[in-house]
Amino acid sequence: MSLKKESLSVREAQKLVLLSQRLPTQKVVGSAQEATLSAIEHLGYVQIDTISVIERAHHHTLYNRNSRYKSAHIQELIADKKVFEYWAHAASYLPMTDYRFTLPRKQAIASGKQKHWYKRDTKLMKSVAERIKAEGPLMAKDFDKKGKKHGEWKTAPTKQALENLFMEGELMISKRVNFHKVYDLTERVLPSSLNTTTPTNDEYGRFLVKKYLQANGLGKLTEMTYLIKKTKPLVTQALKNMLADGEIEQIRVADNEYYILPESLELLSKPLARKKLNILSPFDNLLIQRKRTSDIFEFDYLLECYVPQQKRKFGYFTLPILWDGKLVARMDSKADRKEKVLNINQLTLEPGLRKTEAFADALTKELQPFMKFNECNSVVLHGIEPPSLKFEFLRKFQSLDFQ
The missing domain is CATH 3.40.630 (Aminopeptidase)
Incomplete structure (x- = not known):
């Protein structure tokens, strides 16, 4: 039975957010790889980053959710078709169970309703896709490198074509080799039993709300739609519907109004491992939104x-x-x-x-x-x-x- 509260103290809000984020590192059951998958499914995404002065961000974030984490887990889960690469607020690893909720963005990019940063060369994109269809998975370096690099990104035309096909959903990343992407046709990467129907606007809006609140404890409209283009109207309507249905509640923390899942308040009765310390990645899900981090934890980063x-x-x-x-x-x-x-x-x-x-x-x-x-x-x-x-x-x- 869920509790009913109109407000939380800052300390209670911090505890709720941390337990929702599975921090400090909690004990997990099952195999180490299953614990990694559970963390990705719960968080909704783990951001990929190239900086390696410390172990890369995606590994670092998962290490802090699973003390038995191994860097091989991600590629193993991709090979098992349980995790895939796409865009959350940035390049990320996502759970395959959420695949259909990437389709609205892919379809918007493919139709031209949403811009991608690379200009579309449809002729080159068709040629690239046909070669992958005939030859199997390929990396950008497998294509002709003589083409002149252009645009502000100074990227080879074939690489731009690959990325456009990836963002539109025609291609997926089947694996990485020394951190280089290997592209393959989407139909060859997806599990055959996966639901690939496009969600309705109502489904998509509710998904964004529920996924965010499950992973983060409490949230605002601007946080739920952070860097996810053209979703504010959908999420605004979903919030209105979910409030009316009793699926979410509003709660005040200091001078801020947040949304919350009623059942999340039950986390406040659980202990927080305050003696446990975590060294976090700058791209950890807990603090990727800097204003939120400042509001809730009074930590300007x-x-x-x-x-x-x-x-x-x-x-x-x-x-x-x-x-x-x-x-x-x-x-x-x-x-x-x-x-x-x-x-x-x-x-x-x-x-x-x-x-x-x-x-x-x-x-x-x-x-x-x-x-x-x-x-x-x-x-x-x-x-x-x-x-x-x-x-x-x-x-x-x-x-x-x-x-």
């Missing part, structure tokens, strides 16, 4: 790898740190895999963090599996803010060098 070096405050690639149910620090890190050293260029504690010794203990405990995850066996702390704590943290980290 900017990924500074896109900021000129002289203007950086915290470092090139800072990893937010979750502990005690809050975002309490950020760690600018780089894994030197050749030397097997995890470099912490700068560890910055939030001004409100008072229990520094307990935090140092929790960080030390988490750093050991995190180092292994990043193929490192030692750690070097180069700087800390405030500097007066450097000796305390260095003393804790002494136990971390291992072979």
Whole structure:
């Protein structure tokens, strides 16, 4: 039986969001690969990113939901036709069970109602598709590379044709080889039993609402439609219908009004593992929407790898740190895999963090599996803010060098 509440404290809202996000890392049943699939199905998507100073974002996000995660899981799940690549708010891995809800975007792009960033060359697209049909799965490098690169993306025409066919749904990514996409015909990638009917507007709108709220605990219209083009009218209508049907409720947190699934309030009766610490990816689902992160966790975060070096405050690639149910620090890190050293260029504690010794203990405990995850066996702390704590943290980290 669900609870009924009109408002939540900020602390309650934080707890609800974290438990909905399956953070801190929770114990999971079944095989390690099943736990990875469960995480992707629950979150709805996991963002793919190319930056590899620390293990890539998609692996990092799943590592924080599944302590037994292995980087091979994603490609295994793609081979088993349980996960596929497409676009959420960015390039992502999605559960195959949600495939039909990518069709509205694909059909809008194919019809010209929604623009993609590459200009369509229908003749070249047809030629590329016919070659894949005849030869089987191919990578961009398998096509003629003599074509002049053009457009602001400076991408080869055949690569642009492949990406257009992918975004329109004619092609899918059957696997990756050294992170390079391998394209194949959609009918050869999809499971034969999969429901591929296009959802109605009402189905699609309700899907976006429910999927978001299940994974995030509470949300606003702007958050549910974040970077998903032309969905605000559908989601607005879905919210109205679902409120009338009692499927969702409105709830206030401080000065913000959110939507929530009534059954999600039951999570508030469950414990939150506050002593467990997580070092998060900048692209983790918990904090990818920076304004939301600021509103709920009072944590202002900017990924500074896109900021000129002289203007950086915290470092090139800072990893937010979750502990005690809050975002309490950020760690600018780089894994030197050749030397097997995890470099912490700068560890910055939030001004409100008072229990520094307990935090140092929790960080030390988490750093050991995190180092292994990043193929490192030692750690070097180069700087800390405030500097007066450097000796305390260095003393804790002494136990971390291992072979």
